[in-house]
Amino acid sequence: MRNYECMIILEPTLETEAIDNAVARFSDVLAKNSGKVENVNKWGRRRLAYQIGQNTDGYYIVMTFQGEDRTVSEFDRILKIADDVVRHMIVRLGK
Numbered sequence: 001m002r003n004y005e006c007m008i009i010l011e012p013t014l015e016t017e018a019i020d021n022a023v024a025r026f027s028d029v030l031a032k033n034s035g036k037v038e039n040v041n042k043w044g045r046r047r048l049a050y051q052i053g054q055n056t057d058g059y060y061i062v063m064t065f066q067g068e069d070r071t072v073s074e075f076d077r078i079l080k081i082a083d084d085v086v087r088h089m090i091v092r093l094g095k
Helices: 016-032 069-081
Strands: 002-010 036-052 055-067 085-092
Touching (some): 016 036, 016 055, 016 069, 055 069
Antiparallel strands (some): 002 085, 036 055
């Protein structure tokens, strides 16, 4: 299994409970696809570098996890279709 890091920017209008539910939902997707979440770091609401749609702010979350190629593919697919995700990026961490 390889180590990955994912930064997720959620809609700024989400309440705390909805953000926690989204993080739990994303962690479940990784667990169901033989991945392992190592750390979830909630950075909070921050200003975006540029406007995305109507949003000038976003709620930032950084997740580090371990997984296989199919784990990352499924996680990426779920993040692309999630309504509450503004942007995301998954990168493989070095050795």
